[in-house]
Amino acid sequence: MNNPAQIRTIFGDNLRLLAQDEPSITILASKLGINRTQFNRYLTGESFPRPDILARICAFFNLDARILLEPLVDIVPARSPSLGNYMNEFLVSNTQAIPESLFPNGFYRFTRRSFIDRSVFVLGLVYIFRDGEATYLRGYETVEAMKMQSLPTSPKLREFRGVVLQQEEGIAIIAARKNAMTSSFNYLNRAASFGNNFWVGYITRTIPEDAAGMRVTRLVYEHLSQDAATVLQASRAKGFYPIQDLAPFHQRLLRPDQNFA
Numbered sequence: 717m718n719n720p721a722q723i724r725t726i727f728g729d730n731l732r733l734l735a736q737d738e739p740s741i742t743i744l745a746s747k748l749g750i751n752r753t754q755f756n757r758y759l760t761g762e763s764f765p766r767p768d769i770l771a772r773i774c775a776f777f778n779l780d781a782r783i784l785l786e787p788l789v790d791i792v793p794a795r796s797p798s799l800g801n802y803m804n805e806f807l808v809s810n811t812q813a814i815p816e817s818l819f820p821n822g823f824y825r826f827t828r829r830s831f832i833d834r835s836v837f838v839l840g841l842v843y844i845f846r847d848g849e850a851t852y853l854r855g856y857e858t859v860e861a862m863k864m865q866s867l868p869t870s871p872k873l874r875e876f877r878g879v880v881l882q883q884e885e886g887i888a889i890i891a892a893r894k895n896a897m898t899s900s901f902n903y904l905n906r907a908a909s910f911g912n913n914f915w916v917g918y919i920t921r922t923i924p925e926d927a928a929g930m931r932v933t934r935l936v937y938e939h940l941s942q943d944a945a946t947v948l949q950a951s952r953a954k955g956f957y958p959i960q961d962l963a964p965f966h967q968r969l970l971r972p973d974q975n976f977a
Contacts, residue, residue, distance in 0.1 A: 728761035853878035
């Protein structure tokens with residue numbers, strides 16, 4: 717059972733996601749009839765609403781009180797993918813029934829070399845979840861990464877989603893930002909580790925051959941302990957780092973001194 721601090725954190729995270737499609741927080745708070753200062757306290761996880769205010773929020777977003785207890789992606793899952801009859805049998809069917817023993821649900825910390833600046837490495841966070849028998853990914857680019865590419869930094873534009881495909885010797889992930897503005901292909905295979913919670917592979921991005929920066933680099937996924945404190949710490953740590961500031965096992969799997977082959 718979640719303790720009060722976890723409930724506040726989950727509710728705040730959910731409310732921020734729900735607010736992304738609104739023109740502004742001020743306008744949303746006004747629509748809900750909630751004081752802006754108090755609404756900010758909900759967003760930051762400092763407090764959660766009284767039952768009457770919670771009912772008002774749930775009615776506005778057509779949800780129920782699970783938004784206090786469960787991540788939004790578990791309550792409002794992404795729709796099943798469809799590539800048309802011509803391709804579904806070849807690609808989408810591979811999303812079916814990927815066992816959790818192969819790739820568990822939950823939050824993952826990932827690291828890779830920056831595509832734009834080879835001297836630093838990206839540390840990020842993604843969430844893996846299942847909708848029926850299909851497996852999906854959701855995450856957000858860091859504000860710093862968007863600025864480096866002269867792109868807008870709103871949460872709606874930073875969000876990326878992906879579908880997980882089972883392969884003969886691992887998994888593949890096809891991910892994209894909204895409206896398929898950019899996309900990537902990821903391949904991962906489980907790495908031998910004490911906790912059996914690491915995957916290593918590579919990521920490619922869809923850019924022309926003569927574009928600046930790299931197109932492919934090694935990628936490491938680490939399945940985290942799913943307690944709120946660990947996940948929150950990983951979320952706050954997202955950003956760009958020199959290799960020596962990454963966790964030792966991430967450094968080892970990334971093999972920064974060896975060119976990707």
